[in-house]
Amino acid sequence: MAREAGAGTIDLDMVQVHPTGFSDVPKGFSDAPGRSLILCAEILRGSGAVLLEREGKRFIDELETRKTVTRAMNELNQGKYAIVVPPDAAALTKTHMNIYTGKGLLHAVEGVGGVEQFIARRLNENTFPPHTLSTFEEMSSNSSKVPRKVHSQLPVSGTYHVGIVEPVLHYTMGGLMVDGDGRVLDKEGAVIPDLYAAGEVMGGVHGENRLGGSSLLDCVVFGLNAAKSVCKSESVVKFVASNGNSIVTGGEKKKQEEVVGERKVVTIKGKKYDVTDFIDTHPGGPIHVEDGEDLTARFTQAHGNDFSLLDRDAIREINSSGVVVEREKKFYEDYGSAGGSWREFLGRRAWFILHR
DSSP states (O other): OTTTTTBOEEOTTOEEEEEEEEOSOOTTBOOOTTOOOOBOOHHHHHHTOEEEOTTSOOOSOTTSOHHHHHHHHHHHTOSOEEEEEOHHHHHHOHHHHHHHHHTTSSEEEEHHHHHHHHHHHHHSTTOOOTTHHHHHHHHHTTOOSSOOSSOOOOOSSSEEEEEEEEEEEEEEOOEEOBOTTSEEEBTTSOEEEEEEOOSTTBOSSSTTOOOTTTHHIIIIIHHHHHHHHHHHOHHHHHHHHHTTTOSSOOOOOOOOOBOOSSOOEEEETTEEEEOTTTGGGOTTSOBOOOTTOBOHHHHHHHHTTOGGGGOSTTOEEEOTTSBBOOOOOOTTTTSSSSSSOGGGGHHHHHHHHHHO
């Protein structure tokens, strides 16, 4: 839309690839076309997990940069690889392990034999991987042919957690040309009036590659700068003056309505929720639920006790009479993408959050 309005772009060819996205469909999710893969966090490799190809060999220092690890995977051209989390690493990353095992993305196996069976079944058409044992022994004796910046112990026995990963598109460094005040520029570098950008839609901040965590720069820093620019905008000042000193008109309360048709109603911590309209807009990808299912354990495993996440326009609480419980619409729900919690859209809604 911005390009149609004449906006210029920068660094669109700079796309960051993450070497480890889980290939499998998470438990409870739908295998929809174009489904996004769930990231296998780098903390697992940082804590000691290793990557194995289909014959059971390590092929790269797992602590190299994302670009280097991805290049090594692509050069092998096997498509998918096994990530193997040894017992010590699993103990250091309990939160991640609970999430990934709960979603069926990591699987507990016993010892080197269990790892060999997993690789044979998932990567090697049931053919035994001949180098797994030697890989484990070399790592345990610190004599591996493939060095690792921080040594990892791979004992022959013990409980391992294994999964299947592949490189995934992770972040776009490129986007719209924006000045330091969050104002969008045209192809000649001139400011386009009343058009602002923050978040990953903007480009030119990170160069060829992004440091981990620094996407907050796009969202928070430029969100704040764009918000300040909006406040100074002559067009906005006039709009506020003509609308009773308020950008946002009060949200009307939803009327009670009967739940009709084929709906999916689930239970979470003793309350009933109609999640029919939320299934396809779930931020992590389309989810699979059964009508009448109790999702309490599944919800708390993924989100803890943050039940405020259920306060969305696409999730409707149902009372004992089968009627939608009246919900007050938040002032910011008409701005940014459809579907829910302000947490996902902070960059886009910074002005409304800060100046309401």
